[in-house]
Amino acid sequence: MSAFLSGLAPRPADALLGLMAAFRADPREAKIDLGVGIYRDEAGETPIMTAVKQAEERLLASETTKAYEGPQGNTDFCAAIEEMVFGAQSEARNDGRVVSFATPGGCGALFVAIMFAGRISAEGRIWASDPTWPNHVNLARSTGRELKSYSYVDAETGAVDFPAMMDDLREARPGDIVLLQGPCHNPTGIDLTPEQWAYLGDFCAGQLLMPLVDVAYHGFGAGLEGDIAGVRALLDAVPEAMVAYSCSKNFGLYRERTGCLMLQGGAPRDVAAGATHLADIARAAYSMPPSHGAAIVATILGDGALRKAWQDELDAMRARMQSLREKLAAALEAETGRDDFASLTAQNGMFSQLPLAPQITELVRLQQAVYLPASGRINIAGLSDETVAEVARRLAPYLTAPPEEAEG
Numbered sequence: 001m002s003a004f005l006s007g008l009a010p011r012p013a014d015a016l017l018g019l020m021a022a023f024r025a026d027p028r029e030a031k032i033d034l035g036v037g038i039y040r041d042e043a044g045e046t047p048i049m050t051a052v053k054q055a056e057e058r059l060l061a062s063e064t065t066k067a068y069e070g071p072q073g074n075t076d077f078c079a080a081i082e083e084m085v086f087g088a089q090s091e092a093r094n095d096g097r098v099v100s101f102a103t104p105g106g107c108g109a110l111f112v113a114i115m116f117a118g119r120i121s122a123e124g125r126i127w128a129s130d131p132t133w134p135n136h137v138n139l140a141r142s143t144g145r146e147l148k149s150y151s152y153v154d155a156e157t158g159a160v161d162f163p164a165m166m167d168d169l170r171e172a173r174p175g176d177i178v179l180l181q182g183p184c185h186n187p188t189g190i191d192l193t194p195e196q197w198a199y200l201g202d203f204c205a206g207q208l209l210m211p212l213v214d215v216a217y218h219g220f221g222a223g224l225e226g227d228i229a230g231v232r233a234l235l236d237a238v239p240e241a242m243v244a245y246s247c248s249k250n251f252g253l254y255r256e257r258t259g260c261l262m263l264q265g266g267a268p269r270d271v272a273a274g275a276t277h278l279a280d281i282a283r284a285a286y287s288m289p290p291s292h293g294a295a296i297v298a299t300i301l302g303d304g305a306l307r308k309a310w311q312d313e314l315d316a317m318r319a320r321m322q323s324l325r326e327k328l329a330a331a332l333e334a335e336t337g338r339d340d341f342a343s344l345t346a347q348n349g350m351f352s353q354l355p356l357a358p359q360i361t362e363l364v365r366l367q368q369a370v371y372l373p374a375s376g377r378i379n380i381a382g383l384s385d386e387t388v389a390e391v392a393r394r395l396a397p398y399l400t401a402p403p404e405e406a407e408g
């Protein structure tokens, strides 16, 4: 009989990880996985990007030590990511008002950011979109922060319901964190416009709110520059902000755990003080970030030819997802006889949310061997030219019929 563990109620399993395990265990040959959030190519693989492989070869030949790097990690990596996010001409960077830390993935950056939020405001709450990526909810719970939701999608227009979002955010208190997703919102694929980003920047500055921008799909929506324009508009409008950046998707470095947390402050002195807290939090949580992924990214972004090869491959991935969106919309329209799937083509990145209730997603899995989470989110990159028509055929009955009449 244990003194502590016997009283511990087990946590429910992570739904998405559970879905992945169920997919692996499913013996049906025709099974299709649209659940897990990783990029896949036409063959259903998640290959190592060519530039990454080449950078690794260089690193293998040139690396001379595995000694500790320090809590900030690879500073060339930090500078290169900063430049991609803030732009080469950024005033904040030129003024010494930005500091960055390499982190274990985007999740590591979000974790440090949210712990840091507790240092700037002990009572600060976290505002996230409804819906949002489930791990945002988990992060708030695990760090003991209260999570508040703001409205996000206008079901009628399929765009961001900005008036409703702002109505909710007007309830935020000074010191609260406003968590905003950068390009390619997970799970909806519906993004803020640059004007809305700028407005949010002014609003956060006026209300003394701290924006935390989660950039996990840079380059997957409108390309590297187009995707970051809105984030820059916010950063220009607000003195203080944080950006959590993930290289998992756009460099395909998932398991290398490669991310970056950037802190912008109103003055160099503030940023220097903030950096001591970020270092403190990193030291306690994991001491130092993993170095390999950051070294790969620094190598790619620091070399013209590798950078070009990476960008070309990223462009091809984006074009593939866009073409799959178009094919899926056309196939769903053909299967259902409805004309309301065009919004799929206006959405960005890897995800879209289909109008399927949680219990219907379960039916789709059992009856059609198509795996998607209860939110109805589909991974567009999980489709292929070969499967897209078949997926539309399998999903169509569930999308047209009301839930209780759905049939296999």
Ligand SMILES: Cc1ncc(COP(=O)(O)O)c(C=O)c1O
Pocket: 037, 104, 105, 106, 107, 108, 133, 181, 186, 214, 215, 216, 246, 247, 248, 254, 258, 259
């Ligand atoms: C919205 C969002 N933020 C952050 C991340 C961070 O991912 P990672 O920790 O693997 O870099 C992800 C990954 O799925 C995501 O979807």
